[in-house]
Amino acid sequence: MDKLNPLAEAIKQYIADRLATKLEAFDKSTVKQCADAEAEQLAALEQSLFELRVELVSQYHPQNWLTEAAKRAGQISMVTHAPKYTHSDTRGMGVYFQSASAVAQTNASAYLYSQSMNELAPDVVGNAAALDVARLLQQEAHGQSLLMEVASGESTALKELAANEEQYQIWLQGLKNALQDKELKSGQLSKQLYFPVENGYHLLSPLYASSLSQKLYDKLTDSFYSESAKIVRDARRKGRYCAEDLVRFPNIAVQSFGGTKPQNISQLNTSRYGRGYLVSSQPPTWETRISIPSGNKHSFWRQYDRRAWRAVKNLRDYLERIAKRTSTVERRDRRVALVDELIDILLICAAEIQQLHDRRGWSAITDLSLAEQLWLDPYRCELDEEFKQQRGKSDWQSDIARQFATWLNSRLSYKSPLSGFGDVEFQEWNRLLERKLLLLKEDLEVGR
Secondary structure, eight states: OOOOOHHHHHHHHHHHHHHHHHHHHHHHHHHHHHHHSOHHHHHHHHHHHHHHHHHHHHHTSHHHHHHHHHHHGGGEEEESBBSTTTOTTOOOOOBOOOOOHHHHHHTOOSSOOGGGOSOOOOEEEEOGGGHHHHHHHTOEETTEEHHHHHHHTOOHHHHHHSSSHHHHHHHHHHHHGGGSOSSOOOOTTSOOEEEEETTEEEEEOOOBOHHHHHHHHHHHHHHHHSHHHHHHHHHHHHTOOOSSOOOOOOSOEEEEOSTTOGGGTOHHHHHTTTEEEEOOOOOOOOOOOOOOOOSSTTHHHHHHHHHHHHHHHHHHHHHHHTTTSOOOHHHHHHHHHHHHHHHHHHHHHHHHHHTOGGGTTGGGGSOOOHHHHHHHOGGGGGTOHHHHHHHTSSHHHHHHHHHHHHHHHHHHHTTOSOOOOOHHHHHHHHHHHHHHHHHTHHHHOTTO
């Protein structure tokens, strides 16, 4: 007899392995039954068990077993997109999408979707008792699976195993039933969209891409638990060199399907322990480009004004509400807290400009006051010795505090029914900022 092709051999081996498992359990049961039987009944029992064993072996003869498998194939559906991920009780149908490398290359894009995959692991839904048929279809050799052959409408492996053309067609048509539902339907518990067309509506039923989810699951678990990943992480932890890249997926979410019975959803869901990974799709954090206040002498305060307007409004609204009330410690503390917020924004705005080392010396050609130049351009000290000496003095901080107080009085008085923001308030804002500048002097003077 000529040697079978590799896929046919794989199918025969799969059936033989299933028979071996059945015989092992049967033989153990036989030994126990014979040990418990009466002596006069033993001969008849042994004969009966022998006949059952012969029958079991006959059932798992490749041609007999494949014939039965073809009959049961309609109890399951091989799918890539399964319905029960939406709702475990839905009666909707799944879809088997056969990915092809040529199609994937033609439709290549920056997005990850089922059609961009060269190969999709098929999922199985339906009667769990017929999962052995699903595993039969998943048998493969040299990159070719029985499922792929059956889906193409021609199977060399089945043809070699069949006794004749009629048996081959029975197997082929029977196994095809696992690739398609008998009717196109969407269950009441499935997600459904009625999409308007010219003469009515099309019912669209979005399905969960289980096979695509499996690809993602395999990729992530490999980056978590593979031996190579462990070696890379260990090297990083110990500060050692490693030629391999460390692959990480931050901000992963886990979606659960099926609860304590993931097998009710699908076969792949069971293999994933009911978990589906979701990678972050958040947009990148917008980082505002830092601009140098190189315009006229008011450039910095205009720049600060755009950042602090909401905090100014909060302070103005609060002062308007308590204008006619007797001052208390609680109100004074609240006012201090609101002014303190404005000071924090001021210091953050200044710190962003102070850190621009590659632009050091920029203030020399601006109309900013000397105090602002000393404050905002600390790295200019590396280029200008006289500037460095001037910055070592502390009187410029008082000037900055007075400028802030003037700015705040102006902003609080703008379009406000309040009046009288005069010397008392000016001295208060001045005192608050000057104290804070002195306390944070070491943090602010990054260039010294």
